[in-house]
Amino acid sequence: MSVVPRPGDPAITPALVAEHGLTADEYDRLLTLLGREPTFTELGIVSALWNEHCSYKHSRPVLKTLPTRAPWVLQGPGENAGVISVGDGWAVAFKIESHNHPTAVEPYQGAATGVGGILRDVFTMGARPIALLNSLRFGALDSPRVRYLFAGAVKGIGDYGNCMGVPTVGGEVVFDPAYEGNPLVNAMCVGLLREDELIRAEAQGIGNPILAVGARTGRDGIHGASFASEDLTEASEAKRPRVQVGDPFTGKLLLEASLELINSGHIVAIQDMGAAGLTSSSAEMAARGDVGIVIDTSRVPVREEGMTPYEILLSESQERMLVVAIRGREEQVREILTRWDLAAEVVGEVIAEPVYRVMEGERVVAEFPGSRLVTDCPVYYPEAAEDPAIAGLRERDVHAIPPRAEESDPAWTLARLLSSPTIASKEWVYRQYDTTVGTSTVVGPGGDAAVIRLRDTRKAISLSTDGNGRYVHLDPRVGGRIAVAESARNVACSGARPMAITNCLNFGNPKRPSVFYQFREAVAGMGEACTVLQTPVTGGNVSFYNESPTGAVYPTPVVGMVGLIDDVSYVTPSGFQRTGDTVVLLGDPTDELGGSEYLAWIHGVVAGAPPACDLEAERALVEALLEAIGSGSVTSAHDCSDGGLAVALAECAMADRERPHGATIDLGAWSDLSWRALLFGEAQGRIIVSTADADAVLAAAARHSVPARVIGTVDGPDAPLSVSAGNRRFVAPLSDLAAAYHGAIPSVMDRSAQPPTAQPVATGA
Amino acid sequence: MTSFTVAVRIVPRRGLLDPQGKAVADALHSLDFAGVQDVRVGRYIVVSLRADNAEAAEADVRRMCEQLLANPVTEDFELENARPLAAGATS
Amino acid sequence: MTSFTVAVRIVPRRGLLDPQGKAVADALHSLDFAGVQDVRVGRYIVVSLRADNAEAAEADVRRMCEQLLANPVTEDFELENARPLAAGATS
């Protein structure tokens, strides 16, 4: 069939090509692919598919280096979500994704639609979502704009998940000026399915109908800069909203209808119309199934009049799905959707001819040969070089930084660190999330990892998200390793064996060598850690161009870890539980201070080498801890991360707000270390355990050659946290620590409403 | 200085999905209000304030809309004329 | 049958706590709008519908308010006059 330009569409000019983000080389590639000039619609399709977000053109070769296999991995990268087996015929699907740019423009809707999208990625695998997590990065809270973004994003995340009835059970929030103009919002979803119900988004079966399901298509979020064309005048630009609005109620209907559809056996594939909407969902399903496809845009239900094929193909209206049904089952499919008050329209067909064809009624408006339109995109290997300024920062001797006068009392420093919003309690955030719906949340937010039981089994899964952008900034390879190691430690503390990760890689502009260096090194570090810890990567997301006029954000890979607990009786809390228990430290303190929250918050310094990460030691630590937990000798376990040993001890003491426990701690074994490195340094590979049977814990540690030492005892609710090392000693009343820890975020956020003043500039996705 | 009330109508911007309006329209249809074609749901804010005169009151409220009351990304707003506030009518 | 729009203002009943209004008033104060005495936040609903004439459109919308749009325990409502809808203006 011949493709002719559609009347009214703009002519293809070099300027128009440039506005679509295609380089001259990429345009040549397109000409070669087509053997002719593209139409406007074709240019739009290619600009969307070859856009970084869909094509991974700068990241793919690097991502390929990550380990992705293990016997328990049922679905690795490449699908809507990864899937691992958890035994007994059950499987867990999970994925993390960014919505940074939309959140910077409109925090409530941006964050909400991020949650909506990740939920759909999980339930299109045939899994019922059972948990959500979110990893957030914002600028410093003293800016009203930051408070507005933070409050809006949290509310958006909460409202969407709450309405869907999926508990939001964990995550992290970090505040740092580096994220001021470009916040990061990464949402993770975890779903449960029977192994034999796993469905893949592969178009199959010549003659099978393709249906658009769910919400109508509007002009939301159509990319492609501002075109100088007849169809796209200023007036139509104004009509085109910059943000997508989420409709969680429709999202919930889609969830139920989709699971019913998958169960019914009437369909062969289903995919969310996410980024680049109908275009990418149809092209990706065609590529995976290696089949041809034809779509007729005139059959797509629209919300607005006069929408062009270009607009319909590229719209990012929310709550829509593309479904490949079995021929002849259209009515049954419609019946299921009608039951949920949703519409389904046949908009295309799987065809034998190897083409990707778009019709508008009788007219062919786009046609690409082959079925690999998505994978045939260009791939780049950008230059990578470390910014010498960062190397300089890393080499700085941070021990030379003189302590502040107030630090002569470490209780002051500790309380001050606990009031850093990054360390302080995030209750203000997670109280806005329904954490208990689904009646499976064994451990909600507040501990090291969330634990969700798997109904009808004795098992549970443990979930955590982690990533420290400051470490990665200072040393990307080490920072990448730590992100994985910390999340493994977190799930292990809850009693779980780390199983697999998903990751969200938030970086700046990859065309800058210093950024690409960070990306390549961080991924390498993550890969090393995943290999040693035997936690393969089952999927993830890359978000580049997270920059604002003040520069790139910290390179921030976020790891979403899934762990498995064989029996719920192993579930372990993070805080002290029993007066009289012995406190054991697994792992050793060091004199490392670099990259610490202590330096950043108390001294305003971001420098030094981040703590070393010995992966074999991390693995042994996890094994030793799990063995001790398995023997029933562990009352609580909490890892040391931001703020170091002193902060971790305070968290253990305060974890149960109503029943706190003081503790008497003796760190005399390390009295040769500087007081502040010992208390606030962030040496890796350490876990604080409380136990009634210290010998059993020490023996388990010894079997795995993990350093372990008794450091004190758990006291009663009115006792303070008192810590000594040799002749140095400090005593901190828990009420002071609790006031700092619990008051920090509410005291800033509850002051007044946050106005949506000046719009920021952000370019990440 | 006199007291005025200025009312503001804030509506979702055209072209943006309005899930609230959609839900209400669907409900009205199922209540047999068959003639309903479209529903948009916005906010109605009544500000009582002291100002020198009606124009000043309106100018103030316009600035409030720009700075706080309306979200420029998703909403349009419209002011109603300022009205002098009957004495003692503030709750 | 012609198309009309009828707008409805729904406001929290006097005497009921309006935490949203209070939060907005506080925020306006902190933005230095010192003259603000009181803020009430309600809903503004615009219904587009077909009806025989303006009176019928208003009567329909009044019934919608009574049945669904406003909660008599907590809210008062007020209709604006029906306006003929410009052709093709429904989104």
Place this chain on the structure above:
Amino acid sequence: MKFGIVTFPGSNCDADAYHAVAETLGEQAVRLWHKSHDLEGVDIVVLPGGFSYGDYLRAGAIARFSPIMREVTAHAERGGIVLGICNGFQIACEAGLLPGALMRNDTLRFVSRRVRLRVENASSIFSHRYRVAQLLDIPIAHGEGRYVADEDVLERLEGEGHVIFRYVDENGDPTESGNPNGSARNIAGIINAGGNVLGMMPHPERAVDPLLGSTDGLALFQGLLDRVNA
């Protein structure tokens, strides 16, 4: 004993209520679809939590017009038992099964946490397994849970013992700090004049399993069994 759990399209605690009744208590339970006109002979109707029809306008406003609610109302008028939890409480108020209304929390934020309740009346069919002044730990999770009613309605509720649960602080007192949403008189749950309809914002169905931290909701369901079986 047969429980009927209503599923509106946006219900999301229907499965939790079902598990509490069918698995924890081992009672017969059926799901009742919102478009259905048939209560299938159930003894007890549960209106579960969630966002019935999206609840963008007002929580529960649209749900009350659904076909199943006509049957539920008739059931209540016959003296049949109705338990409205969270969104179910909101729907029951909108439908006129209970007086008053539930408005947006005074904090303007959704609130999800464990709250402490005090049992105010232990003679209703819903609460007779508790003791008066007994303290319960039960989760809440809602954005519109601020109970309001006219002063005379509140007086009547109090005077006639229709307030069943009240939010209290850690000392067991109905103070402001113990009130998570600004409800009038710290009201967390009420019954109707007939004593056969209970509406409550807290989620007893989320407090029936020791693994999840509290079993304080169990006695409510068990209490219903005693009465209906008697």
